[in-house]
Amino acid sequence: MLFSELYSAYYNAVAAILREALEGPVTPDTMRRIIGKHASNESALTIVPALTDGRWPLLREDGTPVIRHVPTMPLTTLQKQWINAISRDPRMRLLIEADGEEAAAGLPFPEEDVLFTPEDVCVYDAYADGDPYEDPAYRAHFREILRALREGSALRMQVRNRHGNPMMVTMMPDHLEYSEKDNKFRLYGNASHRNDIVNLARIESVERCEREEVRKSRSVRQGKPAKVEFLLLDERKALERVMLHFAHLEKRTEKLDEKNYRVTLYYDGFDETELLIRLLSFGPLVKVVEPGRFLDLIRERLTNQSGLDL
Amino acid sequence: MSRQGEEMPYSELVKNFNKIREYMRDFYVYGFKSRDGFSGRSTRTYDDERRRIESWLSDYMQFQMTSDGKVVSISIDSRRRGHNPFYKAWKTKSFTDGDITLHFILMDILPEGGREEEADSPGTDQVPAGHEAAEGLTIGEIVDRVDDVLLEFPGARTFDESTIRKKLKEYCQEGIVLSEKCGRTVRYRRAGSPVPIDAQALHFFSEVAPCGVIGAYCADKQEEEKSLFTFKHHYITSAMDSEILCEIFLAMRKKNFMTVETVLPKEKRSRKGIFVPLQVRVSAQSGRQHLMAYSYESRRIVPLRIDHIVSACAGRVCAEYDQYRKAYEKIAPTVWGVSTHSWSGKRMEHVEFTVRFGPGEEYIYGRLLREKRVGSVELLDPEHARFRADVCDASELVPWMRTFIGRLSEVHFSNPVLEEKFKSDIGQMYAMYGIRSGEGGES
Numbered sequence: 102m103l104f105s106e107l108y109s110a111y112y113n114a115v116a117a118i119l120r121e122a123l124e125g126p127v128t129p130d131t132m133r134r135i136i137g138k139h140a141s142n143e144s145a146l147t148i149v150p151a152l153t154d155g156r157w158p159l160l161r162e163d164g165t166p167v168i169r170h171v172p173t174m175p176l177t178t179l180q181k182q183w184i185n186a187i188s189r190d191p192r193m194r195l196l197i198e199a200d201g202e203e204a205a206a207g208l209p210f211p212e213e214d215v216l217f218t219p220e221d222v223c224v225y226d227a228y229a230d231g232d233p234y235e236d237p238a239y240r241a242h243f244r245e246i247l248r249a250l251r252e253g254s255a256l257r258m259q260v261r262n263r264h265g266n267p268m269m270v271t272m273m274p275d276h277l278e279y280s281e282k283d284n285k286f287r288l289y290g291n292a293s294h295r296n297d298i299v300n301l302a303r304i305e306s307v308e309r310c311e312r313e314e315v316r317k318s319r320s321v322r323q324g325k326p327a328k329v330e331f332l333l334l335d336e337r338k339a340l341e342r343v344m345l346h347f348a349h350l351e352k353r354t355e356k357l358d359e360k361n362y363r364v365t366l367y368y369d370g371f372d373e374t375e376l377l378i379r380l381l382s383f384g385p386l387v388k389v390v391e392p393g394r395f396l397d398l399i400r401e402r403l404t405n406q407s408g409l410d411l
Numbered sequence: 412m413s414r415q416g417e418e419m420p421y422s423e424l425v426k427n428f429n430k431i432r433e434y435m436r437d438f439y440v441y442g443f444k445s446r447d448g449f450s451g452r453s454t455r456t457y458d459d460e461r462r463r464i465e466s467w468l469s470d471y472m473q474f475q476m477t478s479d480g481k482v483v484s485i486s487i488d489s490r491r492r493g494h495n496p497f498y499k500a501w502k503t504k505s506f507t508d509g510d511i512t513l514h515f516i517l518m519d520i521l522p523e524g525g526r527e528e529e530a531d532s533p534g535t536d537q538v539p540a541g542h543e544a545a546e547g548l549t550i551g552e553i554v555d556r557v558d559d560v561l562l563e564f565p566g567a568r569t570f571d572e573s574t575i576r577k578k579l580k581e582y583c584q585e586g587i588v589l590s591e592k593c594g595r596t597v598r599y600r601r602a603g604s605p606v607p608i609d610a611q612a613l614h615f616f617s618e619v620a621p622c623g624v625i626g627a628y629c630a631d632k633q634e635e636e637k638s639l640f641t642f643k644h645h646y647i648t649s650a651m652d653s654e655i656l657c658e659i660f661l662a663m664r665k666k667n668f669m670t671v672e673t674v675l676p677k678e679k680r681s682r683k684g685i686f687v688p689l690q691v692r693v694s695a696q697s698g699r700q701h702l703m704a705y706s707y708e709s710r711r712i713v714p715l716r717i718d719h720i721v722s723a724c725a726g727r728v729c730a731e732y733d734q735y736r737k738a739y740e741k742i743a744p745t746v747w748g749v750s751t752h753s754w755s756g757k758r759m760e761h762v763e764f765t766v767r768f769g770p771g772e773e774y775i776y777g778r779l780l781r782e783k784r785v786g787s788v789e790l791l792d793p794e795h796a797r798f799r800a801d802v803c804d805a806s807e808l809v810p811w812m813r814t815f816i817g818r819l820s821e822v823h824f825s826n827p828v829l830e831e832k833f834k835s836d837i838g839q840m841y842a843m844y845g846i847r848s849g850e851g852g853e854s
Contacts, residue, residue, distance in 0.1 A: 103657045104428045106506035107514075107585065108628040110499065111424070115511065139631075140502075143423055143466040156508050158564040159515050167560050168519035174632060175602035178586030179657070183625040184608060187616040196612040213586075217660045220690070222621055225748065227695045228781040247611065250639045278490075280643040281619060282695040289641075324490075344440045346697045348648050351488045354443040355477065362443065367488065378814035385839035396844075402817035403837075403846045409767065409820045411834055 103179065110140035114148055116172040119159060123171060126164030129153060182216035184209050189219060191234040195243040224281065231284025232302045242304045246288055249309055250274050256290075257310040261303045270296045271314045275321040277301075289321055297322050325370030330391040331380065333362040339386040346379065363390075377402075421459055423466045424505035429721060431500060432651050434460045435485070436718065438472075439497075440648060442484025445477065467499040490645060493638040495618060497650040498627045513557070513570060513578050517588070520556045522547060524589045524600035547591055547598030550576055605629075610636035618642050621691065622660070624653045646698020652717045656691065659702055659717075662725035663688050666732035669704070672722040673715060681721060684708050687729050689739045691717070692749050701749040705735040712739050714749035742803065744785055750804035753826065760805035761825035765797045766818040775818060782811065795820065805829055816840075 136145040151157040185208045272292035286301040293316040351367040582588035617626030674681040686704035701714040768775040779788045786800030824830040
């Protein structure tokens with residue numbers, strides 16, 4: 102069962118409290134600190150009294166536990182089935198060094214089935230030019246980057262730029278960004294301006310280097326805050342489609358009347374063109390009203406279209 | 412939570428996830444409804460659900476006063492979050508005082524049943540301290556040991572044999588307790604200790620794999636390690652449908668029929684039907700998930716929006732399962748999104764369009780190539796490329812085709828109604844933005 106108390110934040114918090122209590126008696130303050138980490142702040146209002154008044158008779162009055170072992174829970178069948186399923190994903194071999202046919206063929210929990218197979222799920226609109234996860238060189242680069250991220254090491258990379266020319270980039274890596282739509286990984290880090298984001302598929306070689314080699318920019322690129330405001334006419338299920346389509350962005354929605362809404366989307370200014378064409382995809386059901394510059398971009402596209410005389 | 416199983420007036424825990432699923436979706440996806448907008452539910456119910464959601468997602472909740480009253484919304488830029496915040500809601504299942512007490516005592520007193528998974532687990536690097544392997548305990552021995560523990564608490568509730576037996580049966584079904592019959596005696600042991608799974612693999616797949624919340628559950632039981640990943644174009648709403656999706660996968664593995672109950676947002680009543688689940692189709696560009704299933708009512712393969720499914724129960728094995736799956740595999744290369752039938756009633760519809768690009772704009776041709784899905788692309792000359800597709804339902808291509816507005820030099824649909832609509836929509840856009848048709852010239 103997926104929705105089960107076995108996985109609940111309360112069970113996790115109590116397990117953490119008991120773990121701490123095995124090291125030494127716990128106080129209500131310690132419990133609250135642990136609960137804050139594993140559950141919500143409001144959870145302490147239930148858990149602390151239940152443990153201290155004996156309703157959940159797991160801690161003695163002196164704060165020591167009645168259990169003898171560090172609390173752990175075996176993996177459930179469902180967890181094993183899910184792990185079996187993801188072990189078949191080619192991206193798993195970027196993360197786990199299990200080279201060799203035997204490792205690739207076997208399931209981590211052979212006694213259990215997989216929860217789903219690659220044929221059970223189809224992502225139908227990811228871009229066709231995704232990263233080459235099966236390529237041994239790509240895998241090796243990925244793992245070297247992961248090692249550097251874990252160890253806090255600097256990297257020296259030979260990269261092809263978008264014109265296909267080779268260039269050398271040194272970087273203090275910060276994190277990897279994955280886009281399912283692009284089906285690509287990008288590495289973000291602290292490097293000289295314009296070299297702070299590297300597409301993993303464009304890396305030709307990568308090695309760790311001395312931190313001193315890195316020409317740092319001020320900070321890891323955070324994006325350029327931007328917003329666009331548009332009016333939405335709720336016909337042909339446009340409200341639902343627009344709201345779901347932009348669900349991943351911060352937004353504000355205001356209902357003007359039964360069919361009309363005003364929506365403000367907050368996005369990364371570097372993705373302006375992408376947002377522009379996504380708004381165009383809703384046709385006349387979306388009308389951009391602010392900012393003027395964004396409006397001009399829409400008008401420019403429509404003006405160009407009107408000249409093509411469909 | 413309850414005392415000895417009795418319901419308390421308010422608890423941040425819930426018994427049935429469906430109760431909060433719709434509220435969370437409304438707060439997050441729409442975010443403009445006031446309390447009065449949630450028709451059909453009492454204000455008390457609304458207040459309780461809002462308070463629950465607020466206690467788990469307070470960092471993301473926004474409140475706004477409008478003429479309709481206070482509007483609650485959840486606003487999350489999923490690109491900035493390494494973890495799906497909605498998974499917190501999956502960790503709020505209610506339980507009784509007896510459930511939690513028995514859980515920790517049973518996990519402590521039961522001897523461990525070996526670590527058969529240790530050798531093959533992905534990314535394992537250590538074996539946790541656990542319970543020594545030993546012969547299992549009988550139900551009588553377990554009852555005695557539980558009593559021994561509780562003796563320290565005068566007045567604490569005791570557990571009779573049938574309650575403990577029921578809990579052990581439940582844990583055997585979950586796979587965390589193993590039972591073994593020796594003659595007429597059944598002995599119980601804990602399943603093997605959990606072996607750590609690579610933390611970064613859990614971080615990554617809990618965000619991108621179906622039913623990713625299960626990965627988050629695994630991560631909760633391990634040492635914490637900061638995620639090295641962030642996610643772009645990341646649709647986190649599907650997390651709310653994890654339980655339904657899980658039921659679908661379990662039924663697909665066993666080739667079962669399913670009774671599926673769906674509710675459309677604007678309809679009050681629900682619909683039930685018998686289906687054969689064949690594949691889950693996911694959109695990376697909108698986050699929508701559909702179950703492609705054979706419908707016994709319409710006698711064809713249909714898409715069902717998973718977020719519209721309120722219950723999905725597996726039935727018996729479908730003897731013709733492989734036959735239906737093959738039929739689906741046959742039509743899949745002609746499905747652009749999820750639709751398997753057109754409004755025109757034609758079995759197949761043709762669509763083609765030509766885009767124009769100037770010198771230095773070859774990336775537009777590249778866009779066509781990487782976004783063409785089941786269609787084909789032909790480079791006509793250095794400045795023009797043509798896209799063609801024969802699909803079940805050409806209307807599904809319309810939104811994508813509009814993303815090329817400004818470059819479309821030719822558009823043709825075999826369905827004349829669609830072609831007329833496509834062109835009139837563009838005309839309407841000219842009017843909306845004050846563009847006079849033809850003013851762009853051949854620039």
